[in-house]
Amino acid sequence: MFELDYKEKTKRYSGGIKSFLSDWMILILFIALVTICMLTMSKFRDPKNLFNIIRQASFIAIISMGEFFVILTGNMDMSISSIIGMVSIFFAGLVVTMGLPVWLAVLIVILMSIIVGIINGVLTVIGKMPSFIATLVVMNIIRGFNFIYSGGLPISGLPEGFNFLGAGYVGVVPFPMILMFIIAIILYVFTTQTSLGRSFYAVGGNYEASKLSGINVQFVGILAFVICAVLTSIGALGLTSKTLAGNIALGDELLFDVMTIVVLGGTSLMGGRGRIFGVVIGALFLQVISNVMVLMSIATPWQWVVKGIILVTVVLIDSNTKRD
Amino acid sequence: MNTSAEVIKQTSNAIPLIEVKNCTMEFPGVKALDNVNFTLMPGECHALVGENGAGKSTLSKCITGEYRMTQGELYIEGKRIRNSNYTIRESQSLGISIVHQEFQLMNEMTGLENVFLGRYETKSGFIDWKALQKKIEELKDFLEVDVNFNIPVKYLRTAEKQIVQLARALVNDSKVIIFDELTAVLQEKDIQNIFRIINVLKKRGIGIIYISHRLDEVFECCDSYTVLCDGKHINSGKVADIDKPQLIRMIIGRELTQAYPQINNKIGDTLLEIRDFTAPKAFRDVNLCLREGEVIGIAGLVGAGKTELVQAIFGNHELIKGKILLRGKEVKIKNPRHAIKLGIGFVPDERRMLGLNMLFDIKDNTTLPTMAMFRKYKIFQDKKAEAKAAYDINKKLNLNYYSLWQKVSKLSGGNQQKIVIAKWMLRNCDIFLMDEPTRGIDIGAKFEIYSLINELTKQGKGIIMVSPEMEELIGLCHRIYVMYEGVVMDVVEGERKTQEVIINSLLGVKENV
Numbered sequence: 070m071f072e073l074d075y076k077e078k079t080k081r082y083s084g085g086i087k088s089f090l091s092d093w094m095i096l097i098l099f100i101a102l103v104t105i106c107m108l109t110m111s112k113f114r115d116p117k118n119l120f121n122i123i124r125q126a127s128f129i130a131i132i133s134m135g136e137f138f139v140i141l142t143g144n145m146d147m148s149i150s151s152i153i154g155m156v157s158i159f160f161a162g163l164v165v166t167m168g169l170p171v172w173l174a175v176l177i178v179i180l181m182s183i184i185v186g187i188i189n190g191v192l193t194v195i196g197k198m199p200s201f202i203a204t205l206v207v208m209n210i211i212r213g214f215n216f217i218y219s220g221g222l223p224i225s226g227l228p229e230g231f232n233f234l235g236a237g238y239v240g241v242v243p244f245p246m247i248l249m250f251i252i253a254i255i256l257y258v259f260t261t262q263t264s265l266g267r268s269f270y271a272v273g274g275n276y277e278a279s280k281l282s283g284i285n286v287q288f289v290g291i292l293a294f295v296i297c298a299v300l301t302s303i304g305a306l307g308l309t310s311k312t313l314a315g316n317i318a319l320g321d322e323l324l325f326d327v328m329t330i331v332v333l334g335g336t337s338l339m340g341g342r343g344r345i346f347g348v349v350i351g352a353l354f355l356q357v358i359s360n361v362m363v364l365m366s367i368a369t370p371w372q373w374v375v376k377g378i379i380l381v382t383v384v385l386i387d388s389n390t391k392r393d
Numbered sequence: 394m395n396t397s398a399e400v401i402k403q404t405s406n407a408i409p410l411i412e413v414k415n416c417t418m419e420f421p422g423v424k425a426l427d428n429v430n431f432t433l434m435p436g437e438c439h440a441l442v443g444e445n446g447a448g449k450s451t452l453s454k455c456i457t458g459e460y461r462m463t464q465g466e467l468y469i470e471g472k473r474i475r476n477s478n479y480t481i482r483e484s485q486s487l488g489i490s491i492v493h494q495e496f497q498l499m500n501e502m503t504g505l506e507n508v509f510l511g512r513y514e515t516k517s518g519f520i521d522w523k524a525l526q527k528k529i530e531e532l533k534d535f536l537e538v539d540v541n542f543n544i545p546v547k548y549l550r551t552a553e554k555q556i557v558q559l560a561r562a563l564v565n566d567s568k569v570i571i572f573d574e575l576t577a578v579l580q581e582k583d584i585q586n587i588f589r590i591i592n593v594l595k596k597r598g599i600g601i602i603y604i605s606h607r608l609d610e611v612f613e614c615c616d617s618y619t620v621l622c623d624g625k626h627i628n629s630g631k632v633a634d635i636d637k638p639q640l641i642r643m644i645i646g647r648e649l650t651q652a653y654p655q656i657n658n659k660i661g662d663t664l665l666e667i668r669d670f671t672a673p674k675a676f677r678d679v680n681l682c683l684r685e686g687e688v689i690g691i692a693g694l695v696g697a698g699k700t701e702l703v704q705a706i707f708g709n710h711e712l713i714k715g716k717i718l719l720r721g722k723e724v725k726i727k728n729p730r731h732a733i734k735l736g737i738g739f740v741p742d743e744r745r746m747l748g749l750n751m752l753f754d755i756k757d758n759t760t761l762p763t764m765a766m767f768r769k770y771k772i773f774q775d776k777k778a779e780a781k782a783a784y785d786i787n788k789k790l791n792l793n794y795y796s797l798w799q800k801v802s803k804l805s806g807g808n809q810q811k812i813v814i815a816k817w818m819l820r821n822c823d824i825f826l827m828d829e830p831t832r833g834i835d836i837g838a839k840f841e842i843y844s845l846i847n848e849l850t851k852q853g854k855g856i857i858m859v860s861p862e863m864e865e866l867i868g869l870c871h872r873i874y875v876m877y878e879g880v881v882m883d884v885v886e887g888e889r890k891t892q893e894v895i896i897n898s899l900l901g902v903k904e905n906v
Contacts, residue, residue, distance in 0.1 A: 074788075079780045079797055262773045264764035271761060274752035281709065281747055282761040282816065283733035341752045 095335055095347060099354045106357065112364050120243055122356050127245035128235070128307035129323065130352035131252055133330040135300030137348045138293040140331050142273045143340025144193055144200035146294060148208040149301045149327060152182055153320025154215045156305035161224035161315025164231075171231055179302050185211065186298030190291030215317040225314035235310035245307055249349070252300070257345045269293060273340030329380040330355055332387060355379070408471040409434050410569050410600040411456060411489075416465035418451050418624075420803065425451040426462070429626045431619055433569065438591055438601040440611040440632065443621035443644055444807070444835040449604050452621065453571050456602075457491050458484040470568070490562035491571040492555065504542035504549065504557045505529055508564055532560050536590055551695060552583035559590065570594065571602040574833055576610060580694055580861065588614045606835050608637055620644055645837045653868030654843055657850040660871075661685030663721065664855040665824055667706065670715035675701035676879035679715075683824065683855040688846060690870035691859045692895055698879040699859045700742060703826045706857070707739045708732045733762055738817025740810075742828040742859070748813040749801050756797040758812050759783040762820045786815045791841060807838025814845065825849060827858045831865065843869060863892050875899055 090097070106113045113119075132149060139146040156178045163174035185207065192203035237244040260266040271279040272289045280286045308319055334351030336343030358379070362372050411433040418426035426448045433439050441449050454460040456467070458481045467474045469487050498507050505525060513520045514528075529542050540553045542560075549557065555575055562570050572591075576584045591601055591614050603615055611618060612632060620627040620643045627643050663684050670679040676698035683689055693699045704710040706717070708726035717724050719735055726732045729739065741747035749758050760767065760779050767779040783797055790811045794804065801809055810830060817825060827846075831839045846856055846869060860866050866873050872886040875898035883898035 075781075075784055078795065079784055258773075264768075264774055267757070267764060267774070271750055271753070271757075274750040275746075277747050278750050279761070281707070281729050281739055281741060283730045284761070285730055341750070 092335070095333055095350050095354065099350050099357075102354065102357055106361055110361070110364060113361065118360070118364075120241075120246075122360050123246045123249075123353065124236075124243040125360075126352045126356035127243070127249040128304040129326060129330065129356070130249050130349050131307070132301045132304035132323065133327045133334070133348050133352055134252065134256055134345060135297035135304075136327050136331050137334070137336055137343060137345065138269060138296045139200070140336050140338060141269050141340060141343050142290055142293045143276070144290070144293065145204065145338075146189060146297050147201060147204040147324065148185065148189060148211060149297065150320040150322075150324040151208045151211040151215060152185055152298055152301045153305040153308065153323060154317040155185070155211050156182060156302040157309040157319045158215050158219045158224060158315040158317045160306060160309060161227055162218065164228070165224050165226045165315075171228065175306065178306070179299060182298040182302035183295055186295035187291060189298070190294035193294070194287050194290035212317075219315070219317055221317065223314045223316040225312075227310070227313040227315075229313070231310050232313060233310070235307045248303075248307070252303075253345055253349050260345055265289075270341055273342070275341070325376070325380070326355060329376060329383070332380065332383050337387060338384070407435055409468070410470060411602075412466075412468040412471075413452070413456065414466040414468070416452070416455060416462045416467070418448075418455060418460060419463045425624050426455070426621075427624045427626075429465075429621065429624070430629070431626075432629075433600045433602060435568070435598045435600055436595045437617060438595055438603055438615045440603045440605070440615035440618040441621070442605070442608070442611060442618060442640070443627075444805075444837040447621040447644075447835070448624040449621055450573065451624075453491065453573060453602060453604065456484070456569075457481055457489055457571065485565060488566055488568035489571070490565055490567040490569070491573055492558045492562055492575055493573050498546050498554060498557060500547040501545050503544060504540065504546055504553075504560070507546055507557055508532075508542065508561045510561075512564065528564070529560070532563060535563075536560070536593060538586070538590070552579055552586065555579070555583075555587070556590075567599065569600045569602065571604070573604050574606065576605055576607060584610065606833065606839075608640055608836070611640065612637065641836065644835070654847040656688075656869070656871065657686050657847060659686050659851070659853075661853055664719070665706075665857075666718040666721075668716040668718070670702065670705060670712060672698075672701060672705055672710055672712050674879075675705075675710065676876065679874075679876075679881055681857075681874055681881070681884075683857060685823075685853040685855055686850045687871045688850055688856045688858055688869050690866035690873040691857065691876060692861075692863060692866055692873055692899060693876035694899055695861075696878070697876040697899075699876055700828055702876070703739070703828050703857060703859055706732070707737060707826055709739075733820065733822075736821075736823040738762075738820060738822035738825050740813050740817065740825065740827040740830050742832060744806070744809050744813050749809060751800070751802040754798045754800055755787070755792075755794055755804075755812060756780055756783045758801050759786060759815050759819060762816050782819060783815075786819045787812070789818075790815050790845065805834075805838075807834040807841070810834055810838070810842065814842070818849075823854055825854060825856045827856060829860055830858065831860070831862070839865075863895050867892070867895075 132153070136146055136149060159181065160174050160178045163169045163177060164171060189204050189207055192198045192207070193200040196203070233244060235245060239247055260269065268279070268284050268289045271282070271284055272286050276286060305320065309315060330351040331348055332338065333354055334343065334347030334349070336347065355376070358375065359372065362375065409432045411431070413429065413431040416426050416429045416431070417424070429448065429452060431452065441452065443449050451460065455462045458479045461476055461479060467476065467479070469489070499510065502510070508529065509525050514524045515521055516524070533540070533542075536556070536559070538556050540549065540556045542557070546554055546557055559570070576587060579587070594601060603611070605611065615632050617629065617631050618640070619629040620640070622644065661684060663682055665683040667679060667681050671677040679702060681689065691699045691702065701710050705712055706726070708728045708731055717726060724735060726735065732739070745751065750761070753761070756779060760783055764774070767775045767782070769775040780797055787794070792811050792815070793808055801812060804812075814830070831842055834842070846858070849856060858866070858870065867890050872884060873890065873895065874881050875883045875885060875895055877898060877900070883894070885894055885898070
């Protein structure tokens with residue numbers, strides 16, 4: 070009797086087909102999209118093109134996974150675009166102008182982004198500023214420093230070997246793809262299998278209740294911004310390595326894509342809900358669409374329009390689905 | 394009362410305001426209502442009673458159009474309502490209003506604006522404030538209330554906010570008003586005022602559906618009753634034909650022999666001592682002490698500083714002065730996390746806002762403070778052990794659920810409260826701070842919480858309990874600290890534990906001894 074009751078109540082129950090569909094909507098759409106493109110476009114199904122999509126999606130996916138943590142805790146980080154610029158330009162400056170070894174420069178820029186993350190977090194969590202405003206301010210300040218440091222000009226001449234990060238292959242597999250999956254798996258385990266990871270969901274779902282349950286809500290809140298900044302700087306290094314030049318404008322158009330990806334991946338803008346692999350699929354989804362538009366030679370401004378419509382649609386669905 | 398009886402007599406041939414026939418409401422996995430019938434006549438106050446999860450709110454939501462019944466028929470003033478597209482908007486236009494205990498008011502706007510929101514009268518395109526002001530005065534005369542409608546509602550007392558909500562319903566020309574556990578958060582005096590208003594409304598021929606957990610109220614102001622139990626219709630009839638024990642038996646399906654368990658008399662060492670606790674605008678110079686196996690009560694009106702006091706003990710309210718001695722050793726509690734580490738658990742008054750994470754399931758809510766204890770290889774969560782622990786503790790608390798992976802948002806109030814208590818029992822706390830642990834839950838669940846508190850004291854735990862219900866405090870506590878405007882007026886124990894003594898101190902009257 071006891072055994073029976075125990076089994077019954079600890080059995081994972083699914084919310085039925087409807088909740089399955091709404092949970093994995095993005096995956097289903099993604100498979101449908103890829104299938105259609107594979108069947109109709111010969112240029113698309115070229116393996117070279119497919120690998121290219123994944124490689125291009127990789128670093129944006131890594132940055133989006135960072136933003137995911139901030140949104141999961143119910144905040145928003147607008148400063149990622151200038152963090153990307155900062156990492157890119159200072160890294161190039163440290164290596165090319167000052168002649169530091171690459172590993173040391175990497176360490177320094179990651180440290181810088183950690184500091185930015187802490188500032189974002191402290192302003193939002195302890196200073197109780199709306200995160201949108203706090204990070205917008207930080208974004209502009211960093212952008213200012215980027216300009217002051219570089220005068221607005223790119224710094225080129227990074228060592229050839231650094232190119233491996235963004236364009237290298239392990240066998241036939243692009244290195245960025247491997248990096249993305251390793252990070253995704255680590256973060257998946259972190260968010261689902263550790264108590265600290267679960268705390269992000271708790272804090273985003275109900276800040277006060279989490280606080281009263283003894284979760285270190287301030288630490289978790291700040292940590293989300295730090296994780297975001299660190300993953301953003303890894304992504305920025307990858308993007309920089311493709312051109313081997315530091316560029317302050319590198320991240321200017323990425324903020325929009327990153328937001329789209331995180332929401333596409335099923336993360337609730339209210340916080341408390343979302344999955345790491347949803348974000349990865351969201352990144353691939355958006356990249357496939359971009360790729361298709363390029364193959365169909367649609368002009369860049371029209372690509373913005375299409376991406377804008379996608380974001381509006383997804384946010385509309387997110388805001389109007391009844392959540393219990 | 395006489396006049397309302399007359400109204401009923403006059404209208405006994407009248408068409409019922411609301412008639413629900415064979416209503417069934419199904420949610421995934423649960424049958425919330427099973428073949429329920431309900432009739433409301435004009436000028437009648439109809440009590441809808443039953444335990445938590447019995448289906449009272451579900452039924453009222455079917456009537457207001459928030460839910461659409463799976464099966465069954467709804468007639469409003471004899472007219473069949475088409476179920477398929479019945480909405481809240483339609484029910485409002487048919488004259489059905491609901492007044493909740495939780496407010497749906499714009500806090501920054503005045504009472505006047507709240508009442509007429511969306512229905513402003515205009516004169517050549519501008520809002521005609523004078524006309525609105527006149528209307529409000531008429532309403533105030535009609536309800537015989539003296540509430541300031543010209544200040545932002547956030548400055549109003551709970552009872553006054555409810556009057557504003559009622560006024561809003563009346564402006565809406567309501568024929569049916571549902572009172573959804575309105576009195577659960579009110580003090581005695583304000584409850585009497587609500588009763589008076591109900592009588593005024595009845596004379597107007599307005600039908601009232603009265604949902605409450607306080608059965609005395611049913612006998613005081615209702616004409617008829619309908620009892621629900623587990624979504625089934627148990628009985629309906631005239632209140633005059635039954636007495637309280639009969640009603641209780643119908644509600645819980647058993648005899649309630651002794652409402653309060655025997656107070657534990659095995660008292661141990663001093664657990665917690667508080668000295669000179671002072672926080673600006675909340676309370677000052679509060680001293681209290683709690684021993685193992687004791688329940689101490691904190692009584693006081695709204696604004697007496699009860700909630701702030703327990704929050705401060707839990708490290709969630711700033712102090713300017715005061716000492717805490719835990720087992721004789723002085724500690725400085727910095728924040729809730731610290732308090733929990735010291736073995737203190739807190740059951741907050743607003744369980745939906747502060748006690749639970751509505752996005753989480755039962756298991757995750759139960760283990761929220763203890764997550765870090767269930768580890769594999771030092772870092773990974775041991776989910777099996779977590780589920781086992783959550784299962785065991787919830788079994789002990791007799792929680793009614795079908796899966797640990799069920800979201801807590803759809804559980805009844807009593808079951809939700811059990812989870813909030815369960816998480817601290819799992820944490821094995823020594824001291825439980827409970828802020829209104831039985832707020833808005835039914836008798837059956839209350840009784841279970843009482844025996845649970847008793848069980849905890851037998852294990853040598855100490856409990857500090859805040860409650861607006863004097864009866865509850867008298868029945869459960871060893872000692873009652875009565876607060877008035879932030880000061881402990883009196884500590885009541887032994888033979889002095891009577892309602893009269895407590896009421897005097899509640900109102901700030903010093904005894905002339």
